[in-house]
Amino acid sequence: MAHPPSARRGQHRFSPPKVPDLVPLMNLFLTIIPFLLLMLIVTQIAMIALNFTQGTANEKQGGGLLSGSQETQKKIPEITIIIMASQDSLGTTFPGFEIREPDKSKDTLGLLNGYYDFVKLDVKLKDIRQRYPDLQDISVAPYDDVLYDTLIKTIDLCRENNFSNIHYKAPQVRYFAQEVK
Amino acid sequence: MNQPKYSRDLKHLVPKKPRDEWNLSIISLVDILTILLVFLLANVSVEGQKFSQPNRMTFPVSMKKRDLLEKKGTMVVQLYPDRILIGDRGIYFGTLNEFANNPLKRTEILKYLQTTALKILEDKDESGNPRTPPTLLIQADRSIPCWYITEFVSLGTSAYYEYIYFATLLDTNWLQHSALSAGR
Secondary structure, X not given: OOOOHHHHHHHHHOOOOXXXXXXXXXXXXXXXXXXXXXXXXXXXXXXXXXXXXXXXXHHHOOOOOOOOOHHHHHOOOOOEEEEEOOOOOOXXXXXXXXXXXXXXXXXXXXXXXXXXXXXXXXXXXXXXXXXXXXXXXXXXXXXXXXXHHHHHHHHHHHHHOOOOEEEEOOOOOOOOOOOOO | OHHHHXXXXXXXXXXXXXXXXXXXXXXXXXXXXXXXXXXXXXXXXXXXXXXXXXXXXXXXXXXXXXXXXXXXXXXEEEEOOOOEEEOOOOEEOOOHHHHHXXXXXXXXXXXXXXXXXXXXXXXXXOOOOEOOOOEEEEEEOOOOEHHHHHHHHHHHHHOOOOEEEEEEEEOOOHHHHHHHHOOX
């Protein structure tokens, strides 16, 4: 039996709304999102820069920022931190740090409970900073068997104590042959 | 006695009362996923992968963050405990043992570094100066002995690289952790 037009309109009004098929889109999203989450970098990467310039920073600046004469510039010491990992038969090297300053005896820092004593090194660097507030340059010389981690931590401590120019040095090993008569 | 049986027989004839079902609309879910997708696409960059921590390598830690001077002219050297990879594509240059014992291997690496540095220097601006200084980024595992680092620093400086960076992980509290592990 045919319905009048007004009744047919009424029938259509209650039909459910058409929903597009979202399942393929969901599948695509569920593939892309784990992939992007895998690529997301959560760790923060930092950098440590090295300086290969010779001499002190004050010399580089040509005295522009410092009003001191050449004599005062010469007084700025060359400080070297030597990092050692093993003990040799002569006892010249030991696991730990050696801080060399001109006109001063060697400062040595051994291991503490088998670990490098970075806390004491930090104290020493703070002491050097107090004595030389304008000093920007410091040299780090690791022995060949020192681990990269120890080197980076030492350089990082120097940066923390406002030594902006860090020079990387390889320690010079010299052998002296004794003539046997 | 017959009453329950009768009612059971007619059960299918009685219209069921609609249950209150909790339905999650798929449209809302798609909206959430779209927002998440846009966020992830905005944060993930292919360039970032170049300077991120490579798999199976543990960086040493440092307290301060310092960005690279210029990313454009940067050559990456990756020193794993078992292999050496150089460049964005990670070209294999042998093992650390080969590097230490084979002078030809070192010459090969030096030549490659020189070629890439010269390529970076060829890219000049209007005034004829190189756009970016050649920069060497050393990504090494924390357990690598310093001898290899020293050698690569030496190779880098011999190959016209003006700046040398060491990649590290940011950890502002490593000194405190170090003091604890040393038993202070």
